[in-house]
Amino acid sequence: MKNPVFLIAKKEIQIALRQKLITALAIVIMGLLSVALYAGYIAYTQQQTVVENAQEKSRKEWLEQGDKHPHIAAHYGTFVFKPKTILSLFDFGLDTFTGTSVYLEAHYQHEFMFRPAQDHSSMIRFGELSASLVLQVLIPLLIIFLAFPAFTEERENGTLKLLVSQGVSYTPIIWGKILAYLSILFAIVFPFFALAIILSTGITTSDSIPDPWLRVLFLILIYALYLLIFVSFSVWVSIQSSTGRNALLTLLTCWILFTIIIPKTTANLGESLYPLPSMKIYREAIQKDIRNGLDGKTPKTTREEQLKKKYLQDYKVDSIHKLPLNFEGIRMQVGEDYGNKVYDIHWKRLIKIFDKQNRISSLSSFITPYLSIRNVSMGLTATDLHTSIHFQKTTEKYRRELIRKMNHDMAQNSRYGEFYEYKASKNLWKTVNGFRYKTMPAYKILLLYRIELLSLCCWAILVFFLLGYSSRKIKPVL
Numbered sequence: 001m002k003n004p005v006f007l008i009a010k011k012e013i014q015i016a017l018r019q020k021l022i023t024a025l026a027i028v029i030m031g032l033l034s035v036a037l038y039a040g041y042i043a044y045t046q047q048q049t050v051v052e053n054a055q056e057k058s059r060k061e062w063l064e065q066g067d068k069h070p071h072i073a074a075h076y077g078t079f080v081f082k083p084k085t086i087l088s089l090f091d092f093g094l095d096t097f098t099g100t101s102v103y104l105e106a107h108y109q110h111e112f113m114f115r116p117a118q119d120h121s122s123m124i125r126f127g128e129l130s131a132s133l134v135l136q137v138l139i140p141l142l143i144i145f146l147a148f149p150a151f152t153e154e155r156e157n158g159t160l161k162l163l164v165s166q167g168v169s170y171t172p173i174i175w176g177k178i179l180a181y182l183s184i185l186f187a188i189v190f191p192f193f194a195l196a197i198i199l200s201t202g203i204t205t206s207d208s209i210p211d212p213w214l215r216v217l218f219l220i221l222i223y224a225l226y227l228l229i230f231v232s233f234s235v236w237v238s239i240q241s242s243t244g245r246n247a248l249l250t251l252l253t254c255w256i257l258f259t260i261i262i263p264k265t266t267a268n269l270g271e272s273l274y275p276l277p278s279m280k281i282y283r284e285a286i287q288k289d290i291r292n293g294l295d296g297k298t299p300k301t302t303r304e305e306q307l308k309k310k311y312l313q314d315y316k317v318d319s320i321h322k323l324p325l326n327f328e329g330i331r332m333q334v335g336e337d338y339g340n341k342v343y344d345i346h347w348k349r350l351i352k353i354f355d356k357q358n359r360i361s362s363l364s365s366f367i368t369p370y371l372s373i374r375n376v377s378m379g380l381t382a383t384d385l386h387t388s389i390h391f392q393k394t395t396e397k398y399r400r401e402l403i404r405k406m407n408h409d410m411a412q413n414s415r416y417g418e419f420y421e422y423k424a425s426k427n428l429w430k431t432v433n434g435f436r437y438k439t440m441p442a443y444k445i446l447l448l449y450r451i452e453l454l455s456l457c458c459w460a461i462l463v464f465f466l467l468g469y470s471s472r473k474i475k476p477v478l
């Protein structure tokens with residue numbers, strides 16, 4: 001005798017294929033996935049080309065800036081650009097909001113520029129059409145229309161009574177239906193994940209993301225778990241509902257809560273509980289601490305006078321003109337280091353606020369699995385806040401090394417009082433390596449999203465428990 005699970009799954013697939021609404025929804029979703037992936041790939045190739053050309057041009061301008069004083073070169077600075085990762089064609093994440101380039105120069109940590117969201121209306125906050133949006137929001141809607149009549153229709157038609165009377169228990173009926181719906185979903189999404197694997201591992205020309213194939217594997221696993229949760233939950237609601245109408249209304253209400261209301265509410269709650277300072281206040285606080293000292297009692301002039309006395313004592317001379325190096329270069333670098341220290345303190349405070357806001361979203365993933373999949377998906381595609389912060393840290397480290405080399409050359413190779421008289425050449429500019437960025441490895445990303453991964457597992461355990469409990473407690477059909 002054939003396994004009843006597969007027999008029931010086969011029957012459910014045949015019924016689903018005969019329903020025009022389900023077929024129409026499947027075609028629409030496949031079309032949206034195709035359009036989203038195509039548009040994502042076009043956007044990726046275009047932006048990556050622009051970024052590579054701009055970075056090459058910026059590097060050329062730095063190397064060919066001509067002979068000049070190192071401190072002038074430090075203010076001449078350079079631009080660095082955030083590379084577009086190949087997986088961003090699948091999930092745009094926060095790339096639209098975080099900026100694509102930053103200008104690096106002495107004394108200042110400039111704000112990131114060229115945020116694509118600035119060129120769109122406020123409607124962009126509801127999300128752009130991407131493959132991840134289709135999988136996270138629209139496919140669960142297809143699941144609802146697939147699974148809401150799973151048991152209610154069987155009861156109304158009397159087929160459930162017929163199945164039970166033939167000795168089939170509720171457990172194989174439940175899992176047969178789940179298997180059928182998952183098979184339909186697999187047929188819809190498999191071509192697109194296969195294409196994502198090909199694109200991410202075979203066509204990419206950027207080395208900014210070190211393990212694309214591993215990330216794709218994790219993406220497939222977490223999306224499979226997410227869809228399994230939705231399918232199982234929908235079947236359970238159908239078991240508990242007296243009519244198909246009640247099941248549909250319940251599932252649609254849950255869908256609205258899970259994907260729209262709760263995510264928006266948690267975002268607003270995070271902003272209300274942990275508000276961010278304005279950019280003006282943030283910048284003014286940094287400049288105040290640099291000017292007056294972190295303790296508020298040691299102004300810049302006092303620190304510079306203390307530095308001067310220290311060098312005079314160390315080298316046992318009575319004038320900075322007699323120092324074996326250019327004190328002006330030393331003073332500038334020490335001032336740069338102090339400014340970096342102040343910046344790091346304020347930056348860490350800002351990151352703590354972001355972490356507190358995001359923690360609310362992470363914990364809310366125990367209320368809705370949508371937040372779990374959304375956050376982990378952005379992380380694995382390197383379009384999340386953690387990757388953006390990591391990129392900013394990398395660029396700041398690069399800026400500091402560039403300025404340090406300019407000030408060091410000034411201190412070692414020029415005399416105090418010389419400024420326009422001393423000029424460095426291309427040999428110095430070459431000591432500053434070209435900027436290269438590589439994202440965090442996948443395992444570090446998954447560690448950052450361990451709460452979301454735990455919540456997905458908890459959701460899976462919960463729905464499996466509910467199904468198992470219902471299969472034992474469901475009333476016999478009379």
